Amino acid sequence: MTILSAWLMCAALIFSIGLYGILTHGSRLGRLLSVELMANAVHLNLVALGQHRGDETGQVMAFVGIGLTLVSISLGLALIMAIDRDPHAAQTETQSEQMP
Amino acid sequence: MVTVLLIACILCIGSLQLVRSKRPSQATGWLLVVCLSLAVAFISLAAIFAAGIQLLVFAGLMALLLRAMPQTSTPPEMETSGFNVSNITFAGSIAGTFFVFAISAIHSGDLPDSELFVHHGTASQSLERTGHLLFTWHMGSLHILAFVILVGIIGAWVITRRRSLP
Numbered sequence: 001m002t003i004l005s006a007w008l009m010c011a012a013l014i015f016s017i018g019l020y021g022i023l024t025h026g027s028r029l030g031r032l033l034s035v036e037l038m039a040n041a042v043h044l045n046l047v048a049l050g051q052h053r054g055d056e057t058g059q060v061m062a063f064v065g066i067g068l069t070l071v072s073i074s075l076g077l078a079l080i081m082a083i084d085r086d087p088h089a090a091q092t093e094t095q096s097e098q099m100p
Numbered sequence: 101m102v103t104v105l106l107i108a109c110i111l112c113i114g115s116l117q118l119v120r121s122k123r124p125s126q127a128t129g130w131l132l133v134v135c136l137s138l139a140v141a142f143i144s145l146a147a148i149f150a151a152g153i154q155l156l157v158f159a160g161l162m163a164l165l166l167r168a169m170p171q172t173s174t175p176p177e178m179e180t181s182g183f184n185v186s187n188i189t190f191a192g193s194i195a196g197t198f199f200v201f202a203i204s205a206i207h208s209g210d211l212p213d214s215e216l217f218v219h220h221g222t223a224s225q226s227l228e229r230t231g232h233l234l235f236t237w238h239m240g241s242l243h244i245l246a247f248v249i250l251v252g253i254i255g256a257w258v259i260t261r262r263r264s265l266p
Contacts, residue, residue, distance in 0.1 A: 006108060007104065007108070007141070007145070010108035010111060013112050021118070021119035027124065033128070037119070037134065043150070056149070056230040059226075060233050060234050060238045064242075066150075066153055067248070071252035074253075077256075078255070079259055081259075081260055
């Protein structure tokens with residue numbers, strides 16, 4: 001087993017664990033952290049493959065990916081906080097949309 | 101190879117514990133373990149830039165997560181004295197980032213090549229090439245990322261602001 005394949009297998013394992021967390025976790029925050037875990041696996045893949053190729057494009061792509069993950073996690077956390085603060089608001093808006 | 105397997109084991113165990121933990125503060129702690137192990141994995145791949153960015157970005161994320169959780173297990177006396185968990189995490193991650201960059205700057209010619217690295221060159225040369233790539237070929241991606249982060253900041257502020265009663 002080469003070092004690259006070891007890293008790729010590790011990333012695949014982390015991605016699978018994150019997917020399992022999304023499907024089975026009860027809390028919203030737990031699911032959000034599982035998404036974060038899956039994104040980490042993708043970044044590991046990008047960096048390992050980029051370094052194996054011998055250029056730094058993988059690092060740059062991982063940098064962009066880390067930034068995008070941060071934005072998505074921040075927005076998800078903001079949504080969770082808003083829903084926890086006023087749980088009836090989202091429900092009421094959904095019901096008013098469904099009404100003719 | 102032993103180092104790679106050790107880091108991979110820590111990453112997998114941390115991920116499993118993160119998914120299995122019921123309390124949000126505990127899950128955030130395991131996420132910190134995963135992020136730090138990932139930064140070490142990046143360093144072992146001679147990707148100093150990615151490791152530094154990983155540490156910096158996740159320091160902010162940890163602080164955000166721990167501040168957003170009112171049910172953290174922080175003792176009240178620590179909260180009042182200013183030494184709460186999020187401050188310690190943030191300071192530790194910032195110190196770790198500067199440590200990584202300082203090591204790469206001081207030992208610019210001494211750091212060994214990564215086993216994966218095809219071209220001959222040190223980790224600091226990799227850092228230099230990454231900066232060059234980022235500000236020449238991938239300038240467009242950098243601009244788009246900056247715009248998306250700006251939109252994300254405004255969006256998070258709009259979502260979390262308290263609406264005034266009519």
